[in-house]
Amino acid sequence: MSVVIGVDPHKASHTAVVLDDQENVLGRLRVHANSKQAEQLLAWAGSWPDHVWAIEGAGGLGYLLAQQLVAAGEQVLDVQPKLAARVRLLGTGQANKNDPNDARSAAVAALHGHEIPLVRLDDQAAVMRVWVRRRRDIARTRNRVANRLHAVLCELVPGGFAGEISALQAIAMLATIQPRGAAGTARHELATDLVEDLRRLDRQQSQVRTRLASIVAASQTSTTDIFGVGPIIAATVIGATRNVDRFPSADRFAAYTGTAPIEASSGPHKIYRLSRRGNRQLNHAIHMAAVTQIRNRHSVGRSYYDRKISEGMSPKMALRALKRRISNALFKAMMNDAKRAPATAATGTREGNRGTTLSPARPAHTPNTSSSEKPLPGPPRA
Numbered sequence: 001m002s003v004v005i006g007v008d009p010h011k012a013s014h015t016a017v018v019l020d021d022q023e024n025v026l027g028r029l030r031v032h033a034n035s036k037q038a039e040q041l042l043a044w045a046g047s048w049p050d051h052v053w054a055i056e057g058a059g060g061l062g063y064l065l066a067q068q069l070v071a072a073g074e075q076v077l078d079v080q081p082k083l084a085a086r087v088r089l090l091g092t093g094q095a096n097k098n099d100p101n102d103a104r105s106a107a108v109a110a111l112h113g114h115e116i117p118l119v120r121l122d123d124q125a126a127v128m129r130v131w132v133r134r135r136r137d138i139a140r141t142r143n144r145v146a147n148r149l150h151a152v153l154c155e156l157v158p159g160g161f162a163g164e165i166s167a168l169q170a171i172a173m174l175a176t177i178q179p180r181g182a183a184g185t186a187r188h189e190l191a192t193d194l195v196e197d198l199r200r201l202d203r204q205q206s207q208v209r210t211r212l213a214s215i216v217a218a219s220q221t222s223t224t225d226i227f228g229v230g231p232i233i234a235a236t237v238i239g240a241t242r243n244v245d246r247f248p249s250a251d252r253f254a255a256y257t258g259t260a261p262i263e264a265s266s267g268p269h270k271i272y273r274l275s276r277r278g279n280r281q282l283n284h285a286i287h288m289a290a291v292t293q294i295r296n297r298h299s300v301g302r303s304y305y306d307r308k309i310s311e312g313m314s315p316k317m318a319l320r321a322l323k324r325r326i327s328n329a330l331f332k333a334m335m336n337d338a339k340r341a342p343a344t345a346a347t348g349t350r351e352g353n354r355g356t357t358l359s360p361a362r363p364a365h366t367p368n369t370s371s372s373e374k375p376l377p378g379p380p381r382a
Helices: 037-045 063-071 081-090 099-112 124-156 167-175 181-219 231-241 250-257 280-295 300-310 315-340
Strands: 003-009 013-019 025-032 051-056 076-079
Touching (some): 013 037, 250 315
Antiparallel strands (some): 013 025
């Protein structure tokens, strides 16, 4: 008998509930999050040979457990927390918020959901995602340190330092300052410490950039062939996209990147408005590529931008059209890269309303962005 094992993961423990295809609870287990967690769950699940795992948030708290189960040869579904929450909201008699009900909701969502994505072992996209996140964290920390340095300099020099400041500029400025009194000396020492922090963060940023460039080069991705897409943007796009084959078309990918318009039509009037949804990291990366193309007059993107301006579009509308064009080009490049990848890298999805039959025939469901999947009027596909 085919069963689904729903799992509600937490930092300290994981709760699993087994459901048959009629949503009957066949078993329940709670294990502590430790080095034996996967072994204990696998031994317990052996009572139901024909099973599939449905982990709520396999990319969050359930990440490590999901990877351990996949490495053991298990089929694991990634049930989005919002989907499980809807099951609890619409459920009768099982709406209480506790670990067993959460695990049951994940299993029910897997039973009745369409195109629930399968979890697969980490690849180069996951490596890129790790270092892109590290680069972003360093950049945010550097901004905080630089802002604090600006504030201290305003207390040492009238007007402080105008504009963005580098570590070398701060060192040169501090060399000309003669602090007055104990408070002035303390502020000068604090500014010196902040400059050292800036230098350390600059070194770390350089190291991460070098590492990302090496990883992107090793991946042999063709996304860097697109004008304005360097190693950082390529790593951001690939890492955030993960498996590009989960998007059935460039339009669905554009909805995920926030470059597809949202339909706001009423009656016979067809209206589209700007989408501020989707993955904002992806959207920002595409935005930077578009700005780079516009700044370089010899680029094809700049010619396309100028043509849209001459057709009556505003600069912002032309920029959005160019972003959509770049989104299509990125999708095409990543799909071509995926076709060149080994067949063993293919992923699949669970289809159907009942049972646990898994099929790789259709791409995984696109994350819910509520954006239009229709092509943007005007720009041709790259």
